[in-house]
Amino acid sequence: MREQRIDQTPRCESGVAFELLSRIIIMIRKLLRALVQPPTVGSIICLAAMLSANAIMRAETVGKNPDNHESLSKIVESLKSAWNKNDADRIAELFLPDAILVLPTGSVTRSRSEIRQRVLAEWRGKLKDSQLSYAVEDVSLLNNDTAVVTGKYRLSGVKILGFDQAPEGPFIFRHKKQSGRWMISKAEILGHKAK
Numbered sequence: 001m002r003e004q005r006i007d008q009t010p011r012c013e014s015g016v017a018f019e020l021l022s023r024i025i026i027m028i029r030k031l032l033r034a035l036v037q038p039p040t041v042g043s044i045i046c047l048a049a050m051l052s053a054n055a056i057m058r059a060e061t062v063g064k065n066p067d068n069h070e071s072l073s074k075i076v077e078s079l080k081s082a083w084n085k086n087d088a089d090r091i092a093e094l095f096l097p098d099a100i101l102v103l104p105t106g107s108v109t110r111s112r113s114e115i116r117q118r119v120l121a122e123w124r125g126k127l128k129d130s131q132l133s134y135a136v137e138d139v140s141l142l143n144n145d146t147a148v149v150t151g152k153y154r155l156s157g158v159k160i161l162g163f164d165q166a167p168e169g170p171f172i173f174r175h176k177k178q179s180g181r182w183m184i185s186k187a188e189i190l191g192h193k194a195k
Contacts, residue, residue, distance in 0.1 A: 069139045071182050072149050072175060076136055079184075083132040086123060092116035095184045096176060102188040104169065130155045134171070145177035153189065 075094055082090035092112050095101075101109040101118065109118045136151040154168040174186040 068141055068147065068182075072139050072147055073136050075175070075182055075184065076134055076149060076151065076173065080132045080134055083119075083130075088116045088119045088123075091119055095187070096178065099184055100186045102186070104167075104189055104191045126158055127155065128159070130157045147175040147177075147182065149173045149175065 079091060079094055082088075082094075092115055095112045095115055097112050098110070099112055099115060101115045103109070103118075109115050132153060132155055134151055134153045136149060138148075138150045140148045140150075142148065150170065150172050152168060153171050154166055156166050158165045158167055170190045172186075172188040172190070173184050175182045176185045177183075
């Protein structure tokens, strides 16, 4: 019978953790050297570069979390679903109490309650019976509690002067995590064009 050896050495599947740990150790060593020596322009630049690298590594680590990406994309889906069901209360729940909504016209609405009122007013006007569709293009996690979601939207069934229009354009949603839940802090619905 042939004996098999089982390697008990812990392994990192992708090597990412080892690489991250190596970078951190190198940065700590450089930082300690910079702190012991009198400050020079070079050491200040080195320190700034290390701090920037640290911020980039944090953003990469947070950005690779698929749970955050999925949660943020679901907020856009919830917004679309609520819009298409004419549920202004549900739309308002997706925003922070002090959130900001910027419309393509340049008008700015501040606060969750005003956003709710603005949505209701739009449904009484030219956006009555409109249907929202969207495509998320990018989810960028800036840190553990700040993120940006960008994409494109389209509103079908908009009536302007008796003609059906389909305004569309880009959107930018800035999110903040509050009490463990992602919420929209600022929504910018950018200049649209009718098709």
